[in-house]
Amino acid sequence: MEERSMDESLKKASVLIEALPYIQRFNRKIIVVKYGGSAMVDDRLKRSVIEDVTLLKLVGFKPIIVHGGGKEISRWVEKSGMEPKFVNGLRVTDEPTMEIAEMVLNKVNKSLVQLVEQLGVLAVGVSGKDGGMLKVEKKYADGEDIGFVGDIREVNPKILFDLLEKDFLPIVAPIGLDDQYNTYNINADDAACAIARAVSAEKLAFLTDIEGVYKDPHDASTLISELPVSEAKELIDSGFIGGGMFPKLNNCIDAIDNGVSRVHILDGRIPHCLLLEIFTNKGIGTAILGDKETKYYHE
Numbered sequence: 223m224e225e226r227s228m229d230e231s232l233k234k235a236s237v238l239i240e241a242l243p244y245i246q247r248f249n250r251k252i253i254v255v256k257y258g259g260s261a262m263v264d265d266r267l268k269r270s271v272i273e274d275v276t277l278l279k280l281v282g283f284k285p286i287i288v289h290g291g292g293k294e295i296s297r298w299v300e301k302s303g304m305e306p307k308f309v310n311g312l313r314v315t316d317e318p319t320m321e322i323a324e325m326v327l328n329k330v331n332k333s334l335v336q337l338v339e340q341l342g343v344l345a346v347g348v349s350g351k352d353g354g355m356l357k358v359e360k361k362y363a364d365g366e367d368i369g370f371v372g373d374i375r376e377v378n379p380k381i382l383f384d385l386l387e388k389d390f391l392p393i394v395a396p397i398g399l400d401d402q403y404n405t406y407n408i409n410a411d412d413a414a415c416a417i418a419r420a421v422s423a424e425k426l427a428f429l430t431d432i433e434g435v436y437k438d439p440h441d442a443s444t445l446i447s448e449l450p451v452s453e454a455k456e457l458i459d460s461g462f463i464g465g466g467m468f469p470k471l472n473n474c475i476d477a478i479d480n481g482v483s484r485v486h487i488l489d490g491r492i493p494h495c496l497l498l499e500i501f502t503n504k505g506i507g508t509a510i511l512g513d514k515e516t517k518y519y520h521e
Contacts, residue, residue, distance in 0.1 A: 261490030356398030372406030429490030434508030
């Protein structure tokens with residue numbers, strides 16, 4: 223029994239040693255985590271994600287969480303007697319729907335703050351309205367007016383830098399204001415990408431309901447572990463990428479082109495996917511890298 227216990231202890235030690243170069247490399251660097259998908263509605267996965275982000279904070283990273291809330295918003299829209307409507311994947315957001323969306327996103331935001339603080343890290347929940355963080359203009363879907371849906375025009379990251387400097391973990395709800403101070407709902411992927419650019423994040427991680435980027439979406443064996451941004455652009459141009467991955471990959475490319483060193487697309491249904499991708503040599507999911515970047519393997 224003692225020998226088995228020693229073996230288990232040595233395995234734990236080797237895991238920590240494997241993580242050491244990554245902790246050293248990214249110490250005091252900003253990482254933006256876009257939190258959404260199944261990991262938001264499954265309590266076990268939700269706690270797993272928050273544990274990961276909290277650990278990143280405690281070992282010296284500067285994480286920022288940007289969260290969605292689409293499934294919860296749809297549920298409350300239906301409970302209010304309305305039917306959720308989408309055009310090209312974008313929620314049609316009239317005034318009553320915007321009111322529900324803001325209510326739900328603020329509720330989700332504070333529940334995440336509560337989870338983080340239960341794990342011993344101080345967090346502050348904000349929306350893009352706070353401190354004029356997210357300035358938007360009306361977004362159209364192929365020329366069609368879809369209501370209070372915003373395209374981010376400008377990011378003022380001062381409130382985020384202030385919170386990070388004071389050692390808080392910022393948690394951001396994707397809501398913004400236009401020049402007339404009207405409230406707009408923002409796609410959480412877009413918000414995470416824009417915030418990562420504005421704070422010059424070292425990493426941007428998208429938690430999704432797929433394993434990563436595939437060369438062939440119908441063949442699980444074609445999962446791409448590392449994807450230089452030039453090859454990502456070739457995949458887009460080749461027409462292989464479609465569905466919900468198309469805008470997500472475009473967001474990744476945009477982030478890399480605007481100074482983010484690496485972007486991770488991870489399966490949020492896998493417990494502790496963030497730690498597995500960031501702190502292990504093999505990783506999981508897809509890491510999209512600037513053409514001059516490497517993944518820092520230490521094998």
